[in-house]
Amino acid sequence: MAETMKEIHWVGSSKKDLMKMPGDVQDIFGFALHLAQSGAKHPDARPLKGFGGTSVLEVVENYKGNTYRAVYTIRYSNAVYVIHCFQKKSHQGISTPKRDIEVIESRLRFVEASCGGL
Known part of the structure; x- marks a missing residue:
């Protein structure tokens, strides 16, 4: 029996932003998203706090002294929604910068409205 794969939906500029990242980082994030599509979880995927x-x-993913992040939701049964892909530029701690949190919140609200709420 063939395994059913969820669709991938890119929110906002997330795909364009991912495509600007180094190839090795794209490969890792692409594999994580592929696993999410099939219902599995990448070993490095963790819940986003808050x-x-x-x-x-x-x-x-840390790559050549830079840190890259991909945020996605598996909340909906029909698809994996890629919310935000970005390079973390702040060097103050490991927390996600406020501007990126605001982008994530805004895009999640858009997905929730598009999918009819939770």
């Missing part, structure tokens, strides 16, 4: 549970995940 977003209520395990349905909003992030994968963090």
